[in-house]
Amino acid sequence: MVNINIVDRVCFIEMQNAKKLNCLSDELCSEIRAGLRKAFDEECCAVVLKAQTRNGVWSAGHDIHELPLDGQDPLAFNVPMEKLIHDVQDIPIPVIAYVEGTVWGGACDLCLSCDMIVASTNATFAITPAKIGIPYNASGIMHFMCQLGPNKAREMFFTAQPLTALEALNVGMVNHVAEIDALPALLEEKMLNPLRRNSIIAISAIKSQFRLLTKYSVSLPPEELERLHGWRSKVYSGRDYKEGISSFLEKRSPNFISKSKDLFPPEEQH
Numbered sequence: 373m374v375n376i377n378i379v380d381r382v383c384f385i386e387m388q389n390a391k392k393l394n395c396l397s398d399e400l401c402s403e404i405r406a407g408l409r410k411a412f413d414e415e416c417c418a419v420v421l422k423a424q425t426r427n428g429v430w431s432a433g434h435d436i437h438e439l440p441l442d443g444q445d446p447l448a449f450n451v452p453m454e455k456l457i458h459d460v461q462d463i464p465i466p467v468i469a470y471v472e473g474t475v476w477g478g479a480c481d482l483c484l485s486c487d488m489i490v491a492s493t494n495a496t497f498a499i500t501p502a503k504i505g506i507p508y509n510a511s512g513i514m515h516f517m518c519q520l521g522p523n524k525a526r527e528m529f530f531t532a533q534p535l536t537a538l539e540a541l542n543v544g545m546v547n548h549v550a551e552i553d554a555l556p557a558l559l560e561e562k563m564l565n566p567l568r569r570n571s572i573i574a575i576s577a578i579k580s581q582f583r584l585l586t587k588y589s590v591s592l593p594p595e596e597l598e599r600l601h602g603w604r605s606k607v608y609s610g611r612d613y614k615e616g617i618s619s620f621l622e623k624r625s626p627n628f629i630s631k632s633k634d635l636f637p638p639e640e641q642h
């Protein structure tokens with residue numbers, strides 16, 4: 373599912389499950405995580421996460437077939453896709469998302485969790501939980517808020533509409549955009565050659581500081597955390613979530629009927 377190739381201290385991890393649109397299945401996430409560990413063990417100075425595309429799709433996001441229907445949190449801390457997102461942020465080596473094509477759902481969060489993104493002009497980025505009745509999760513929402521600002525992040529989550537590569541560049545989500553043929557040279561000149569020249573121990577210390585500063589920049593009192601979890605569990609154990617998954621798999625439009633007030637029953641309002 374994944375090809376790992378180390379060239380001149382850079383670890384290229386290529387998703388090769390194009391026939392399944394590189395859906396972030398548990399297996400694919402585990403193989404990418406193994407690639408990250410190999411990059412660290414082999415003392416690489418950078419990781420490049422790329423994909424073999426089909427129908428122009430870089431990754432179709434979480435494998436919808438693997439979303440739990442038994443009331444479990446689909447985006448719990450310990451699900452493989454979330455573990456991959458944590459590993460990308462925790463590995464003390466710059467991880468660059470190299471995007472040629474469309475990116476959907478959790479794959480968009482994965483790209484945002486990388487340290488930098490270079491994209492081809494035909495790339496697009498969409499976060500789509502609202503299309504499936506998923507409440508997303510706080511750490512993922514934070515990634516978008518930090519990278520895009522609250523307004524653009526809300527627009528992406530609420531509309532589930534793709535952002536073009538140029539729009540993503542304008543809001544600072546993407547570092548560089550180029551025509552697909554020019555992207556390899558841009559990656560080498562703007563990123564990989566400087567990374568090979570610079571001090572990796574200094575970069576590791578700087579990346580680790582970035583991680584701590586963003587991780588602890590928000591502190592919610594425990595009761596607010598519990599309230600947040602209450603909202604999420606109501607949604608992912610509710611009707612719209614099941615309807616979102618069924619409608620996708622049955623290739624029909626969803627019929628969402630849950631109401632906002634279902635989240636805030638009168639007895640709980642204060």
Ligand code: YZS
Nearest residue numbers: 395427432433434435436437476477478479500501504506
């Ligand atoms: O009909 P077959 O069996 O060939 O299967 C179809 C699709 O069902 C399948 N497929 C997927 N299967 C599981 N999980 C997926 N995410 C997924 N996406 C697609 O692949 C076969 C080809 O799909 P088509 O729709 O026929 O292909 P195409 O017309 O080229 O459209 C490609 C896209 C990617 C635009 C389309 O498949 C699509 O919109 N897929 C869903 C993208 C998406 O919303 N992914 C987010 C998944 N959820 C998450 O990542 C998070 C949990 S959340 O929802 O919170 O963001």
